[in-house]
Amino acid sequence: MWIITTNDCDMKYFKFLTFFQIFVVFGFAEFERDLQLKLILAEPGDTIKLESGLFPILGTLSMEGKQDIVIKGSGMNGTILSFTNQVEGAQALSITNCNNIILEDFTIQDAKGDAIKCQYVNGLIFRRIKTQWLGGPSTQNGAYGLYPVQCENILIEHCVSIGASDAGIYVGQSNNIVVRYCEAFENVAGIEIENSIKADVYGNNVHDNTGGILVFDLPDLIVKDGRQIRIFDNIVKENNLDNFAPKGNIVGKVPAGTGIMVMATEQVEIFKNTIVNNKTAGTTVVSYFITEEETKDTQYNPYTSAIFIHDNVYKRELQLPTLDHDIGILLFTHFFRNIPDIIYDGMPDPKYFDKNGLIPDSKRLCIKNNYNASYLNLDISINFESWYSPFLAEFNVDEKECDCYQNQLPAVKLPFFY
Amino acid sequence: MKVFYFLFFITLLLSPLLSSNFIFKHAHENLSDYNFFEKPFREHIPKNNVVPYTIASPLFSDYAEKLRFISVPDGSKISFDNENNFIYPINTFLIKTFFYYHDISDINSNRRLIETRILKNTSAGWIALPYIWNEEQTDAVLNLAGGRMRVSWVHYDGNPLEVLYSVPNMNQCKNCHTLNNIQQPIGPKIRNLNLDFIYSDGIQNQLTKWVSISILDSLPKLEILPRTVNYNNEKDGTINERARAWLDINCAHCHSKGRPAETSGLYLNYEEKNETAIGIFKPPIAAGRGSGGLQYNIVPGHPEESILEFRISSTDPGIMMPELNRKLIHKEGVELIQDWIRGMDSQ
Known part of the structure; x- marks a missing residue:
């Protein structure tokens, strides 16, 4: 402990000894300090190795302005960085303004805010990274597990995300993205792609979240017009967890029991997924109007267009939808336990109407060749008033209106070997 | 997309320059090595080419007080771009020391220096360097990884207040000091500097002073320049x-x-x-x-x-x-x- 020294030693200064003291906190553990220093001093081509062990860390670790750096732990269950006692910083690990960064083989636990946030990074790989909040689903958990935003060329593979109070794996305002072979559970959203362009989400196991896989486009952001998203070969199962997002967050509006949800995005292809026992909706395709939020963003497109849902397997046991949500109650009153698998809000983008008032196939919702998929069009433009008197609403459940075909979207190509 | 490519290009250009060699080329180990102040350094009596300044509305930093200085190399001046942002000459230093009075209400009480942050403008852009003052208060030492320490003082209500004070690491400096991914000063802007300061030779508007000592290009009349209000002063602005x-x-x-x-x-x-x-x-x-x-x-x-x-x-x-x-x-x-x-x- 350091105590101020003074030249005068009269009684007056003894007060300083009690009030005016400073000491360096020895709790700034060597590991944390060393790692932070390595992150600051890393040179292109360096690999920063993290040994095995559980390491308590008190503040955000950050890397800034680097290129060609690998941060490599000794395994998802070997190197564990614990932020349970974090006292400062809104992230566990923050990576900004970098090129070609690889994160491998470690776990981040109990971040006070987001676990790993990356911004302005071009060339970013998360491989065998786990982010977890140990106490299970809780509003007190941090928002995001893996959180690249305003990044480009992102690969997220073999990662595990557990317990995020927003999204376990969240890619926002980014470009050229692959998320594959990951597992996400006990999050509000398992995987979320938001205001992003060109993403392939495949081979993931997404279960026991509030909503499994979300594709959103939100207003008032710099990167708009999210598009070209492919969701395929995923298992999306039993995403029936009660929504525990802190109120005010858009994801807080997702009904518990949602498998895949597309909102206000263009060109989304959902195929060859196995979508099982999501109690409220296997797949929903909706406009931003469903949120009942207003926006003054004149450049924002709230509509959902060019959605192609094909070759998925749906399976749903008879069970009640969530009753904790307007849409759930609506579905309950109409369908009781036998809820349709694909739910559309019926709001096409008026700019695509042709002379005859029809939407061309290329801009519609097309549903083809799914196993066991029943359909519902909520037609909210007509039924919006009925939200709160659901018995009056009239819905279309004939999926012939979506019997059309679209060209498949091209695969995402990342500019590195993977 | 264009923005992304532009950022990508800029980072490619800058990254090699921002290597650690670059840090140590520009950083001295001790604050005293820069020769900004007369001895004893803790008094912060500036040498000739180092000018103290203040800004109208300061960042809140856990009630820490701040001493600010600028050093512009001899024979060069700060100029302006089209939007009246400062363009600083290479080798300009901005120096900011954080300290606490023993009694926050009494500026004559003993003061404890915590850290000094230096921003240096190099040919490859601004670089931020954190220095932590030693226990003896004789000098401050470069500490790229930052640090934490407990500090206490007598607060406005007469009761002691304690905080786990945090010195940002070098990366965290840039987390705030950044515009389009390029490191930038925050405080010194025309509207923040457009106020009087008590210099050793009398009270003067800071901008007028900077022009008179030839570290700032000539300015239009002060009356037409913008001025940020002091949020601490209830009589200053709406x-x-x-x-x-x-x-x-x-x-x-x-x-x-x-x-x-x-x-x-x-x-x-x-x-x-x-x-x-x-x-x-x-x-x-x-x-x-x-x-x-x-x-x-x-x-x-x-x-x-x-x-x-x-x-x-x-x-x-x-x-x-x-x-x-x-x-x-x-x-x-x-x-x-x-x-x-x-x-x-x-x-």
Whole structure:
């Protein structure tokens, strides 16, 4: 402990000894300090190795302005960085303004805010990274597990995300993205792609979240017009967890029991997924109007267009939808336990109407060749008033209106070997 | 897309220069090695080419006081771009020392120096260097990884107050000091400097002084230059101007276009006019539990329903704003923002 020294030693200064003291906190553990220093001093081509062990860390670790750096732990269950006692910083690990960064083989636990946030990074790989909040689903958990935003060329593979109070794996305002072979559970959203362009989400196991896989486009952001998203070969199962997002967050509006949800995005292809026992909706395709939020963003497109849902397997046991949500109650009153698998809000983008008032196939919702998929069009433009008197609403459940075909979207190509 | 490519290009260009060799080429180990101050260094008596200054509305840093200095190399001057932003000569230094008085209400009480942050303008851009003062208060030592220490003092109410003070690491400096990914000074702007300062040879407007000692290009008449109000001074400006001044210096280094929190769509810089961008009835984007269960950033007339008020009143690292360098609540600032929101037309 350091105590101020003074030249005068009269009684007056003894007060300083009690009030005016400073000491360096020895709790700034060597590991944390060393790692932070390595992150600051890393040179292109360096690999920063993290040994095995559980390491308590008190503040955000950050890397800034680097290129060609690998941060490599000794395994998802070997190197564990614990932020349970974090006292400062809104992230566990923050990576900004970098090129070609690889994160491998470690776990981040109990971040006070987001676990790993990356911004302005071009060339970013998360491989065998786990982010977890140990106490299970809780509003007190941090928002995001893996959180690249305003990044480009992102690969997220073999990662595990557990317990995020927003999204376990969240890619926002980014470009050229692959998320594959990951597992996400006990999050509000398992995987979320938001205001992003060109993403392939495949081979993931997404279960026991509030909503499994979300594709959103939100207003008032710099990167708009999210598009070209492919969701395929995923298992999306039993995403029936009660929504525990802190109120005010858009994801807080997702009904518990949602498998895949597309909102206000263009060109989304959902195929060859196995979508099982999501109690409220296997797949929903909706406009931003469903949120009942207003926006003054004149450049924002709230509509959902060019959605192609094909070759998925749906399976749903008879069970009640969530009753904790307007849409759930609506579905309950109409369908009781036998809820349709694909739910559309019926709001096409008026700019695509042709002379005859029809939407061309290329801009519609097309549903083809799914196993066991029943359909519902909520037609909210007509039924919006009925939200709160659901018995009056009239819905279309004939999926012939979506019997059309679209060209498949091209695969995402990342500019590195993977 | 173009923006991405542009950023990519800039980073490619700068990255090799920002290697650690680059750091050590520009950084001295001790603050005294720069020769900014007369001995004893803790007194901060500036040498000839080092000029003290202050800014109208300061960033809240856990009630730390600050001493600010600028050093412009002999024979060169700060000039302006089209938007009246400063263009600094290479080898300009901005020097800021953080300290606490023993008694915050008594500027004659003993003072404890904590850290000195240096911003140096190099041919490859600004570089930020944190120095931590030693226990003897004789010098400060370079500490790239930052540090934490307990500090206590007698607060306004006469009671002792303690904080786990945090010296930012080099990366964290840039987290705030950044525009379009390029490191930048924050405080010294015409509107922040346009006020009187007590120099050793008398009181003078800082901008006038800088011109007179030839470190700043000539300026138009002072009366037509913008001036930020001092949010601490109830007589200086309207409540809207004071609140916007507080938000500008405490938030806008991240929350404005081209800066790290632009992803939120919330812009709190002094110049922003779009009501949604300032936060009025704006839902949060990625706030997580930072939303506090509230729907909008600002609900006019209702600070208690406004996320902005909630986050500046929190000290939880996952909730609080700003994210860095605050452990305590800026009570006076929060009250100002509450008054501001309460006074907004709730129609």
